[in-house]
Structures are given as structure tokens and as C-alpha cells.
Amino acid sequence: MEWLIQILNSVQYGLLLFLVASGLTLIFGIMGVINLAHGSFYMIGAYLAFTLSSLTGSLWLALPLGIVLAAALGLLLEWALISRLYRRDHLYQVLLTFGLILIFEELRSVLVGDDVHSVAIPAVLGASLPLTETLSYPVYRLFISAVCLALAGLMYVTIQKTRFGMMIRAAASNPEMATSLGLDIRWIHALVFAAGVALAAFAGMIAAPVSSVFPGMGNQVLIVCFVIVVIGGIGSLKGALIASLLIGFADTFGKVLVPEFASIAVYLLMAVVLLFRPRGLFGRA
Amino acid sequence: MTDRRQFIQQAGLLAAAAATGSLMPSIARAQTAKxxxxxxxxxxxxxxxxxxxxxxxxxxxxxxxxxxxxxxxxxxxxxxxxxxxxxxxxxxxxxxxxxxxxxxxxxxxxxxxxxxxxxxxxxxxxxxxxxxxxxxxxxxxxxxxxxxxxxSNWQPAHPMGKVMYERGHRKAVTLTWKYGAGEESIESFKEGFTKLGGSIVKEMYLPFPNVEFQPFITEIASLKPDAVFVFFAGGGAVKFTKDYAAAGLKDKIPLYGSGFLTDGTLEAQGASAQGLLTTLHYGDGIxxxxxxxxxxxxxxxxxxxxxxxxxxxxxxxxxxxxxxxxxxxxxxxxxxxxxxxxxxxxxxxxxxxxxxxxxxxxQDIYLRRVEGNANQVIGVAWKALEDPARGCKMSAA
Missing domain, CATH: 3.40.50.2300 (Response regulator)
Known part of the structure; x- marks a missing residue:
């Protein structure tokens, strides 16, 4: 029984990681932008959930509001800063987005302070399911998993089956050709970046009730997200999903089985994958 | 115009002179510099x-x-x-x-x-x-x-061994981040608890500052110890008490910690921390x-x-x-x-x-219980506790 629950823990953690990492791999894969500030967007999401749910009194109202605000922030950043770096070397993007991390951390400190906050779990999902005589599983965690799966499906359909998805794929694989065929590539980039920011912020918002809201929370997520993107293959959503689940298992069972090496389990996994598939599991040559 | 500027300049000089004049004696009076x-x-x-x-x-x-x-x-x-x-x-x-x-x-x-x-x-x-x-x-x-x-990290954790033993707990599980303060706290608690006859069923660690506690909570539930002792602080402390309560363990396997588990974070912890006992050298209502x-x-x-x-x-x-x-x-x-x-x-x-x-x-180490948004002092867990200062050889100044 304990092992079944640990498997559940792994899947649940992996799906949440996917939600954050998917935005990173989209931005990386389609726009070729290394976005170090992705963790900050996750943090911004969590703080938006905290601020908006205290203002409106409900997480359900905070979620749509937060998504709109995050997407708007994404559009603004893309227009004002990121769009100037498409033709530049990756190093410029790293410098700029690292600067953004510092700016967002400082703004967070000034606006909300350095205390730890929490967001209440909505009453509808507040129950727990008894799994064993001592252990129960919070319904909200299962809800997060379900939402992550639904979003994964939605992203797959959007990118593979819709006209807009085709445009995105065209812009990613050959921007010049896409432009000469009449696609407005600037607009596609702006939308993809905004979607990536919104995804990270949404992950932060939906995770806020279980993760709590605290300074520096984005940095922890950022590193593991890059590991996922690298394992899955840059730009591949399918790869990100499988890599997230692998990380979920490696982290959970690493902690249980080899606690001394728990901190390196995830990186060991990355090293092994890269040894056999240098471009990640689903990376294109 | 010129008159006015001159006047301002003169007034400024005068004020400066007055200021230094009045400062001089006080500098002279003070034995030493700042x-x-x-x-x-x-x-x-x-x-x-x-x-x-x-x-x-x-x-x-x-x-x-x-x-x-x-x-x-x-x-x-x-x-x-x-x-x-x-x-x-x-x-x-x-x-x-x-x-x-x-x-x-x-x-x-x-x-x-x-x-x-x-x-x-x-x-x-x-x-x-x-x-x-x-x-x-x-x-x-x-x-x-x-x-x-x-x-010292040794101090707030040590008395909790005694407190937990006196409350009838014999088998404990510990959990903390694998870093200095966490390891030293657990070591000190263990010393206090095992000296009296308690035993540690399992010592669990996770990398600092990782907050994915679910695997450990699952393990605690299946080990079923008498009690759990943890060292966490800040965001990690909030997340841990909330996860622990959400898993339904709070009322089944009592949770204890050194005071940092509930200090400055009670508002965020809410119901998940109510009633928790912790030890620290300060508290509310002294x-x-x-x-x-x-x-x-x-x-x-x-x-x-x-x-x-x-x-x-x-x-x-x-x-x-x-x-x-x-x-x-x-x-x-x-x-x-x-x-x-x-x-x-x-x-x-x-x-x-x-x-x-x-x-x-x-110093005295207090036993505190979380009541509302306060770490209410309910007694002294250890009177005038002195750190053992292991390895300290004080040379002359």
C-alpha cells in the first residue's frame, strides 16, 4: 500500500512540474529564448493568488483574474524587452532574464514584504480521502493533477490539431519561410511568450494553497524546470510531460530509498538520459 | 536680489559658526571618538x-x-x-x-x-x-x-527530548533539511531523547531548501511512531505543518519541533499549527x-x-x-x-x-503551545540551560 501511495505522490508531483516546465519549453522551443525569469513568473502567480484571493475572497475569482494579469505582463515584457533579443546571442537573453529575476524579487519584497503567506484551499475541495488508517490524501492535490492533465491535453490539441497550432509550429521550424508566407511572426512570438508566462503563473496560483507563498520560491522551481526541458528535449511538450513524470518518480523514490543521494537523484537521471540521448528524449536534431 | 543672497550666505556662515561653536565643547568633553x-x-x-x-x-x-x-x-x-x-x-x-x-x-x-x-x-x-x-x-x-x-542550535532542541519522553512518547521519527542548523538540532534532540530511554525509529533528511514533503509524510504514516520531531523554519515550516495536517496525521501522530517551526509564520500556518508544542528561548506572554x-x-x-x-x-x-x-x-x-x-x-x-x-x-528554554496567532509560554522546559560548548578551548585574549 505504501508503495502505491508513493507512486501517487510521484505522479502528482510530476504533473505539477509539467505545468511549470511546459511554459519554459514552449518559449525555449518556439522562440529560442532562454528565459531564466520563468521561476519568477511561478512566484508571481503564487503571490497573485495570495493577493487576489484575499481581495476577492475566493480562489475561483483570483484564478481568471491572475491569468489575465500574467498574460498581460507577458505581452508587455515581450514587447518592451524580449523582442529586442531574438537576433542576439543567448548570453544577452540570460543576462536580461537574470536581471528580471532580481527586479521581480525586489518588487515582491517592496510590495508584499518578506513574510510567508498561505492561500486557503477552496471549501469545495477541502476534504481528504482516507487511504490507510493513518494517512489521508487531500482532494485538492488530486484536483491539481486533474487540472494538469486537462491542460496537457488542451495544449496538445491546440498545437497539433488547430490552425493556430500549425502557425506556431511553422514559426518554430522555419521563421523566415513562415514570414514570407504571410504569417505575422512577431504576433505569434508575443502570444507564445504571454502563454508561457500565463502557464507558469497559473501553476504558481494553483499550487499556492499546498505550497504556501514565500520569498525565493521561484528559484527552486526554475532549476528543476530546466532539468525537465533538457531531459525531455528542448521545445517538446511530450518530452516535457514524460520528463516531469520521470523527475517526479526520481525525486520521490530517491528520498525514500536512498535519502543520502536524494539531492542528486534528479541530476543523475539527467546525466544518464543525456549520455544516451544528447538531445533529450524527444529533441529534434 | 543680491542683498538677499548675501544675507542668506551670511546667515549660513553664522549658523555654521554657531553649530561648530556649540559642538566644540562637546567634542572636547567626550573622552573618545564615536x-x-x-x-x-x-x-x-x-x-x-x-x-x-x-x-x-x-x-x-x-x-x-x-x-x-x-x-x-x-x-x-x-x-x-x-x-x-x-x-x-x-x-x-x-x-x-x-x-x-x-x-x-x-x-x-x-x-x-x-x-x-x-x-x-x-x-x-x-x-x-x-x-x-x-x-x-x-x-x-x-x-x-x-x-x-x-x-546555539543545540539549545532549543535539547529540552524537547525530555518533554516528549515525559509526555509518554518512546519511539520518534525525525525529519529536517540536510544542512547545518537542521542536523545540529536533530542531533541535540536525539541526545536528550535517547538519554532518557527513548529511541529514534528513523532519521529522515531532505535537501535544503526542498519542500516536497509528501514522500516522507507517507513514510511516517506507515512507520506509525509515537511522535515526530522536526526542524524547519520559514516557508518550509509553513508547508510542512500544512501538509502534515492535510494528510490527517496531526491528530494521530503528534508533531513537535524546536520553536522556529512556529515562529513568525503562525498566520500563514493557520489551523495546521494550532496546539503544536515547541521549545525556544522566547515566546508570547512571558x-x-x-x-x-x-x-x-x-x-x-x-x-x-x-x-x-x-x-x-x-x-x-x-x-x-x-x-x-x-x-x-x-x-x-x-x-x-x-x-x-x-x-x-x-x-x-x-x-x-x-x-x-x-x-x-x-538561558531558560520555554515550552510553548500554539494558541491562535501566539506561541503561548506554558512553562519552562529547561531552567538555565548551558550549551555543552564541545571542543571549545578558550585561549587568553
Missing amino acids: LRVGMMLPYTGTYASLGTAITQGFNLAVEENGGMLGGRAIDFFTVDDESEPSKATDNANKLVQRDKVDLLVGTVHSGVVMAMVKVARDNGTLLIIPNAGANAATGGQCAPNIFRTSF ENAKNKLFRYNYGKKYGVQADVYAVQGYDAALLLHGGLNAVKGSFGDRKALYSAMEKVKIDSPRGPWTMSKAHNPI
């Missing part, structure tokens, strides 16, 4: 609020003594250490060598404080530690010029006149409630004040100053305490 105090604390990052509270506590004590300590006015030199060990040595050296401070006050992070300890030992600069609990600072690395006004006055003045001046960190900063200033008073404000005879600081009895908001031979507080 005290140069180097504050090296975190003002940004995870521990920013702790650095701020310590500074405010320190300043309150200075203000209560008429803007002076030991009869000397103060020049502050402030550095934000960012809780970043890799910059710690440079930061401390800057204060000591460029700003020529008489003493260093800092810091919160144990890794940073050990670098400060090294600098203090190399340069012979006085160091007062207002928080970081690394045992070695008043243990293996103790020195005549290094004092601590907070706690009934002494000093504490009441301190909390009142602190609240009035800064508009926030005083916490344990503010007390530690306040006591750092009191220690310096008491020591300097005994030697008439002079840093000339170091030996006399340090021996005076050793003998100062600190009338602290936490209750009076004295310095151990290793320069760490000998």
Missing part, C-alpha cells in the same frame, strides 16, 4: 525580515540609552550580507579593514557567521552574534572576542516587566510586534553597553572589556541570562 559599529546582516533575501528585526531591536536599545552605548555615540556601518556565504569573508573584511569598525554585529545565516568568526579570529575584532546558531561559533571555534546573544516594556516600546516605534529576533538584537546592544560601561567606554584594554562582557547579567525581555564560559547565553 563607536564604529559594523552591522552585517541580511536586508534582502529569505532572511531579510530577520535582519530588519535584529537591527530594530539593537537600535531600540541604543535609543533607550540616549543614543549611546557605554557612554559613546555611535557610527553605524551597514552591510547587507544577503545570507550569501560566498560573499561573507569579503563583506566582513570590508567592514574591518576599510571602515575600521570597533566591532562586528552579525548575522542570521550560519554559513555566513562562520566566515565572520574566521575574520574575527584572524583580526581580533570583537564579534557579537545576534542569531546564527552554528554550534561551532561558541564550540570548536570559540574565542575570547566572539560572543553570542541568541542560542510575564516580566522588562518584556512588557520592551514589547510596548518596540510596537510603538516600529508599528510591528517584537519577535525573538528583535530580542536577540536588543540583547546584543545591552551586552555591549554593559561591557563598555564597566571599562568606561574604552576599547583600549581588550582583556578587561571581554571579561566585563562575560560578567554582564543581561536583563533581557526573554528573562535575565548570563554568559557561559564559551560566550553563549545560559
Whole structure:
């Protein structure tokens, strides 16, 4: 029984990681932008959930509001800063987005302070399911998993089956050709970046009730997200999903089985994958 | 127009003359120059609020003594250490060598404080530690010029072994981050608990500052110990108590911790922390006149409630004040100053305490229970607890 629950823990953690990492791999894969500030967007999401749910009194109202605000922030950043770096070397993007991390951390400190906050779990999902005589599983965690799966499906359909998805794929694989065929590539980039920011912020918002809201929370997520993107293959959503689940298992069972090496389990996994598939599991040559 | 400008210039000169004129006698009166105090604390990052509270506590004590300590006015030199060990040595050296401070006050992070300890030992600069609990600072690395006004990591955790044993628990599981403060706390709790006959079923660790606790909570539920002892602080503490309660374990397997588990985070923890028992050298509702006055003045001046960190900063200033008073404000005879600081009895908001031979507080550790948004003191878990100061060989100053 304990092992079944640990498997559940792994899947649940992996799906949440996917939600954050998917935005990173989209931005990386389609726009070729290394976005170090992705963790900050996750943090911004969590703080938006905290601020908006205290203002409106409900997480359900905070979620749509937060998504709109995050997407708007994404559009603004893309227009004002990121769009100037498409033709530049990756190093410029790293410098700029690292600067953004510092700016967002400082703004967070000034606006909300350095205390730890929490967001209440909505009453509808507040129950727990008894799994064993001592252990129960919070319904909200299962809800997060379900939402992550639904979003994964939605992203797959959007990118593979819709006209807009085709445009995105065209812009990613050959921007010049896409432009000469009449696609407005600037607009596609702006939308993809905004979607990536919104995804990270949404992950932060939906995770806020279980993760709590605290300074520096984005940095922890950022590193593991890059590991996922690298394992899955840059730009591949399918790869990100499988890599997230692998990380979920490696982290959970690493902690249980080899606690001394728990901190390196995830990186060991990355090293092994890269040894056999240098471009990640689903990376294109 | 010209007249007016001339008038302003003349008035300015006159004022300047008056100012220097009135200042001259006071400079002549003072025996010594201003005290140069180097504050090296975190003002940004995870521990920013702790650095701020310590500074405010320190300043309150200075203000209560008429803007002076030991009869000397103060020049502050402030550095934000960012809780970043890799910059710690440079930061401390800057204060000591460029700003020529008489003493260093800092810091919160144990890794940073050990670098400060090294600098203090190399340069012979006085160091007062207002928080970081690394045992070695008043243990293996103790020195005549290094004092601590907070706690050693050993101190708050040790009494919990006794408390839990007396409450009938025999088998415990421990969980913490794999880093200095966590490991030292668990080690100290284990010592107290097993000495009486309790046993540790399993010691669990996760990498700092990872907060994915679910695998451990699942394991605790299947091990079914009598009780769980943890060391967490800040965001990790909030997430852990919430996860623990959400898994339905709170009412089945009692959770205990050293006081940092519930300090400054109760509002965020909400119901998940209610009723938890923790041990620490400070708490809410300590009934002494000093504490009441301190909390009142602190609240009035800064508009926030005083916490344990503010007390530690306040006591750092009191220690310096008491020591300097005994030697008439002079840093000339170091030996006399340090021996005076050793003998100062600190009338602290936490209750009076004295310095151990290793320069760490000998203090009462309180047992506290979370009630609403307060860590209510319900008793003294250990009276006048002294850190064992393992490995401390104090050489002469």
C-alpha cells in the first residue's frame, strides 16, 4: 500500500512540474529564448493568488483574474524587452532574464514584504480521502493533477490539431519561410511568450494553497524546470510531460530509498538520459 | 536680489559658526571618538525580515540609552550580507579593514557567521552574534572576542527530548533539511531523547531548501511512531505543518519541533499549527516587566510586534553597553572589556541570562503551545540551560 501511495505522490508531483516546465519549453522551443525569469513568473502567480484571493475572497475569482494579469505582463515584457533579443546571442537573453529575476524579487519584497503567506484551499475541495488508517490524501492535490492533465491535453490539441497550432509550429521550424508566407511572426512570438508566462503563473496560483507563498520560491522551481526541458528535449511538450513524470518518480523514490543521494537523484537521471540521448528524449536534431 | 543672497550666505556662515561653536565643547568633553559599529546582516533575501528585526531591536536599545552605548555615540556601518556565504569573508573584511569598525554585529545565516568568526579570529575584532546558531561559533571555534546573544542550535532542541519522553512518547521519527542548523538540532534532540530511554525509529533528511514533503509524510504514516520531531523554519515550516495536517496525521501522530517551526509564520500556518508544542528561548506572554516594556516600546516605534529576533538584537546592544560601561567606554584594554562582557547579567525581555564560559547565553528554554496567532509560554522546559560548548578551548585574549 505504501508503495502505491508513493507512486501517487510521484505522479502528482510530476504533473505539477509539467505545468511549470511546459511554459519554459514552449518559449525555449518556439522562440529560442532562454528565459531564466520563468521561476519568477511561478512566484508571481503564487503571490497573485495570495493577493487576489484575499481581495476577492475566493480562489475561483483570483484564478481568471491572475491569468489575465500574467498574460498581460507577458505581452508587455515581450514587447518592451524580449523582442529586442531574438537576433542576439543567448548570453544577452540570460543576462536580461537574470536581471528580471532580481527586479521581480525586489518588487515582491517592496510590495508584499518578506513574510510567508498561505492561500486557503477552496471549501469545495477541502476534504481528504482516507487511504490507510493513518494517512489521508487531500482532494485538492488530486484536483491539481486533474487540472494538469486537462491542460496537457488542451495544449496538445491546440498545437497539433488547430490552425493556430500549425502557425506556431511553422514559426518554430522555419521563421523566415513562415514570414514570407504571410504569417505575422512577431504576433505569434508575443502570444507564445504571454502563454508561457500565463502557464507558469497559473501553476504558481494553483499550487499556492499546498505550497504556501514565500520569498525565493521561484528559484527552486526554475532549476528543476530546466532539468525537465533538457531531459525531455528542448521545445517538446511530450518530452516535457514524460520528463516531469520521470523527475517526479526520481525525486520521490530517491528520498525514500536512498535519502543520502536524494539531492542528486534528479541530476543523475539527467546525466544518464543525456549520455544516451544528447538531445533529450524527444529533441529534434 | 543680491542683498538677499548675501544675507542668506551670511546667515549660513553664522549658523555654521554657531553649530561648530556649540559642538566644540562637546567634542572636547567626550573622552573618545564615536563607536564604529559594523552591522552585517541580511536586508534582502529569505532572511531579510530577520535582519530588519535584529537591527530594530539593537537600535531600540541604543535609543533607550540616549543614543549611546557605554557612554559613546555611535557610527553605524551597514552591510547587507544577503545570507550569501560566498560573499561573507569579503563583506566582513570590508567592514574591518576599510571602515575600521570597533566591532562586528552579525548575522542570521550560519554559513555566513562562520566566515565572520574566521575574520574575527584572524583580526581580533570583537564579534557579537545576534542569531546564527552554528554550534561551532561558541564550540570548536570559540574565542575570547566572539560572543553570542541568541542560542546555539543545540539549545532549543535539547529540552524537547525530555518533554516528549515525559509526555509518554518512546519511539520518534525525525525529519529536517540536510544542512547545518537542521542536523545540529536533530542531533541535540536525539541526545536528550535517547538519554532518557527513548529511541529514534528513523532519521529522515531532505535537501535544503526542498519542500516536497509528501514522500516522507507517507513514510511516517506507515512507520506509525509515537511522535515526530522536526526542524524547519520559514516557508518550509509553513508547508510542512500544512501538509502534515492535510494528510490527517496531526491528530494521530503528534508533531513537535524546536520553536522556529512556529515562529513568525503562525498566520500563514493557520489551523495546521494550532496546539503544536515547541521549545525556544522566547515566546508570547512571558510575564516580566522588562518584556512588557520592551514589547510596548518596540510596537510603538516600529508599528510591528517584537519577535525573538528583535530580542536577540536588543540583547546584543545591552551586552555591549554593559561591557563598555564597566571599562568606561574604552576599547583600549581588550582583556578587561571581554571579561566585563562575560560578567554582564543581561536583563533581557526573554528573562535575565548570563554568559557561559564559551560566550553563549545560559538561558531558560520555554515550552510553548500554539494558541491562535501566539506561541503561548506554558512553562519552562529547561531552567538555565548551558550549551555543552564541545571542543571549545578558550585561549587568553
